[in-house]
Amino acid sequence: MAIFVYAENINGIYKKAAFEAVSYAKSIAEKNGESVTAVSINPTDSSELLYKYGAEKVINIKDEGLKNFSAKAYAQAMNEVADGNIIVFPHTTDASSVAPMLAVMKDFSLITNALETPESLSPFQVKRRAFSGKGVMHAKADASGVIVTVSQNAFGVKENPVAGSEEVKDLAVTNEDTKVLSHEQSSGKLDLKEAEVVVSAGRGMKGPENWGMIEDLAATLGAATACSKPVSDIGWRPHSEHVGQTGKAISPNLYIAVGISGAIQHLAGVNSSKTIVVINNDAEAPFFKSADYGVVGDAFQIIPELNAKIKALKG
Amino acid sequence: MKILVCISSVPDTTSKINFTADKTAFDKNGIQWVINPLDEFALTKAIKLQASGATVTVLNVGEASTEAVIRKALAIGANDAIRINTEPKDSFSVAKEIANVAKDGNYDLILCGKESIDYNGGSVPGMVAQLLDQPFVNACVGLEVNGAEATAIREIEGGKETISVKLPAVIAGQKGMVDEKDLIIPNMRGIMSARTKPLQVLEPVSTEVRVEAVSYDSVPARAAVKMISADNLDELVRLLHEEAKVI
Ligand SMILES: Cc1cc2nc3c(=O)[nH]c(=O)nc-3n(C[C@H](O)[C@H](O)[C@H](O)COP(=O)(O)OP(=O)(O)OC[C@H]3O[C@@H](n4cnc5c(N)ncnc54)[C@H](O)[C@@H]3O)c2cc1C
Ligand SMILES: Nc1ncnc2c1ncn2[C@@H]1O[C@H](COP(=O)(O)O)[C@@H](O)[C@H]1O
Numbered sequence: 001m002a003i004f005v006y007a008e009n010i011n012g013i014y015k016k017a018a019f020e021a022v023s024y025a026k027s028i029a030e031k032n033g034e035s036v037t038a039v040s041i042n043p044t045d046s047s048e049l050l051y052k053y054g055a056e057k058v059i060n061i062k063d064e065g066l067k068n069f070s071a072k073a074y075a076q077a078m079n080e081v082a083d084g085n086i087i088v089f090p091h092t093t094d095a096s097s098v099a100p101m102l103a104v105m106k107d108f109s110l111i112t113n114a115l116e117t118p119e120s121l122s123p124f125q126v127k128r129r130a131f132s133g134k135g136v137m138h139a140k141a142d143a144s145g146v147i148v149t150v151s152q153n154a155f156g157v158k159e160n161p162v163a164g165s166e167e168v169k170d171l172a173v174t175n176e177d178t179k180v181l182s183h184e185q186s187s188g189k190l191d192l193k194e195a196e197v198v199v200s201a202g203r204g205m206k207g208p209e210n211w212g213m214i215e216d217l218a219a220t221l222g223a224a225t226a227c228s229k230p231v232s233d234i235g236w237r238p239h240s241e242h243v244g245q246t247g248k249a250i251s252p253n254l255y256i257a258v259g260i261s262g263a264i265q266h267l268a269g270v271n272s273s274k275t276i277v278v279i280n281n282d283a284e285a286p287f288f289k290s291a292d293y294g295v296v297g298d299a300f301q302i303i304p305e306l307n308a309k310i311k312a313l314k315g
Numbered sequence: 316m317k318i319l320v321c322i323s324s325v326p327d328t329t330s331k332i333n334f335t336a337d338k339t340a341f342d343k344n345g346i347q348w349v350i351n352p353l354d355e356f357a358l359t360k361a362i363k364l365q366a367s368g369a370t371v372t373v374l375n376v377g378e379a380s381t382e383a384v385i386r387k388a389l390a391i392g393a394n395d396a397i398r399i400n401t402e403p404k405d406s407f408s409v410a411k412e413i414a415n416v417a418k419d420g421n422y423d424l425i426l427c428g429k430e431s432i433d434y435n436g437g438s439v440p441g442m443v444a445q446l447l448d449q450p451f452v453n454a455c456v457g458l459e460v461n462g463a464e465a466t467a468i469r470e471i472e473g474g475k476e477t478i479s480v481k482l483p484a485v486i487a488g489q490k491g492m493v494d495e496k497d498l499i500i501p502n503m504r505g506i507m508s509a510r511t512k513p514l515q516v517l518e519p520v521s522t523e524v525r526v527e528a529v530s531y532d533s534v535p536a537r538a539a540v541k542m543i544s545a546d547n548l549d550e551l552v553r554l555l556h557e558e559a560k561v562i
Contacts, residue, residue, distance in 0.1 A: 100441030
């Protein structure tokens with residue numbers, strides 16, 4: 001039996017989270033000797049991209065009826081093709097909407113936000129995020145099969161090239177209950193949950209007009225931008241950038257926090273970042289206790305200077 | 316129109332999270348409980364829809380200790396409440412209880428939060444939708460109801476999508492569904508009237524648990540912070556490049 005993976009694409013282009021989910025499935029396959037089959041709905045990207053991370057087989061579902069996303073229709077499509085007892089999803093917005101519906105269809109256990117490869121395969125047991133990053137749960141699946149969603153950036157993308165083959169399937173799934181009226185998506189923008197580097201700023205920036213230097217630093221680093229909750233509440237930045245216990249939880253390799261005090265609710269969403277840099281003009285700011293590197297000083301001076309130095313380093 | 320709002324009772328966001336000595340359970344000692352913040356957005360949206368004739372029932376799967384949180388939802392403005400008398404064990408068993416109440420209740424809309432901040436499952440709403448064979452919209456940041464249809468805006472990576480969805484449906488909300496400033500803080504009148512609003516207690520119907528929480532760990536503390544002088548940013552760049560290897 002194969003391990004199945006939901007390989008998510010956006011407008012046909014595979015997401016990094018899809019490569020991470022395939023890498024994760026491959027790490028399981030290496031333990032139990034099974035193979036990895038990735039399933040994707042209407043991709044335009046080449047299947048070669050998935051072979052590179054260990055998918056021996058790629059099933060491309062080509063279906064006009066699935067042109068627009070619907071959690072239910074996508075779950076039905078997965079239910080038709082994913083014929084194994086371990087199914088891996090990335091924990092993206094869309095995938096994490098499909099997974100619970102599929103778990104009910106299949107009578108499988110659902111373990112979301114997995115942080116590492118499983119601790120055991122039978123029974124399936126894995127560490128997962130809990131209490132918004134303030135704790136870790138060891139969760140065990142009790143049903144005959146399991147669907148696991150992988151917390152983004154937790155496992156990482158690992159190349160593991162195999163010779164793969166592709167199968168194209170046409171399903172007759174229809175989506176009758178939702179209809180897309182409009183779709184706005186900026187293509188150039190780096191996705192916050194996928195980003196390896198995040199530059200985040202808080203109320204210390206004084207006003208939205210000062211975000212230019214944050215964006216400049218982010219551009220130099222190839223980073224996404226984020227913000228604290230009050231900054232998005234007052235409309236300085238969009239809600240989609242709010243990180244923390246009640247916003248997005250992220251785990252980039254590098255998180256740079258500028259003018260953010262480090263409230264417990266903020267930390268909950270960012271404390272699984274691998275390296276944290278805090279820049280704050282108050283030496284007593286609580287965030288320094290949860291940082292790897294700290295600089296006490298005025299962000300308005302430090303950020304442009306830091307940007308110039310990193311630019312110089314990157315040549 | 317009948318709306319069911321599923322609320323989860325969670326530790327206050329400022330809580331430090333500790334586990335029992337044998338690490339098999341969350342230590343509830345000294346914890347203040349609140350309505351899951353994401354559910355509060357959904358609840359407030361439902362209350363706003365009362366102006367166009369909706370009645371709002373809140374539902375919680377939990378033991379008697381969650382009644383203070385349910386009363387708060389009533390004080391905010393829900394018409395009545397249901398509590399399923401059992402300690403939640405996993406997402407599936409909770410979803411089963413919710414679906415069981417919903418299937419006889421003829422609700423036009425079931426609103427949830429996208430994720431509970433304690434269990435972080437993000438699982439219950441989608442499971443409820445599938446158990447009821449209803450459409451599901453997740454990560455909702457805007458909602459209008461027009462007759463037998465709703466227009467929902469959902470957050471997608473890097474943007475937003477506006478969709479129309481046939482009712483009945485299950486919709487999971489988050490911040491943005493209503494403005495932060497529109498969140499309702501109960502006033503004295505609300506608190507008084509909440510005391511007499513109906514709160515029905517039902518016994519659970521299902522016992523099947525599909526995911527077991529075997530044990531918990533606290534998150535290990537970070538190593539001590541290295542402070543770098545603001546006059547020596549070259550050192551910060553060097554450390555990030557050579558030591559942390561992140562730039
Ligand atoms: C239910 C609930 C949920 C919440 N959820 C979240 C959440 O998910 N995410 C979140 O972020 N917050 C959340 N909060 C809010 C949280 O408690 C804090 O209020 C918030 O994180 C503070 O944001 P801040 O650090 O930007 O602002 P402040 O606390 O005002 O801090 C600003 C910081 O900037 C520094 N500063 C000022 N000027 C400069 C300068 N020139 N240079 C450098 N530094 C400077 C100051 O020293 C200060 O430390 C929540 C609160 C509640 C009640
Ligand atoms: N015990 C519960 N009682 C009622 N609703 C719940 C319960 N647990 C979760 N929910 C709902 O399901 C949403 C997602 O929860 P979860 O799947 O645990 O992340 C919450 O925001 C609530 O709306």
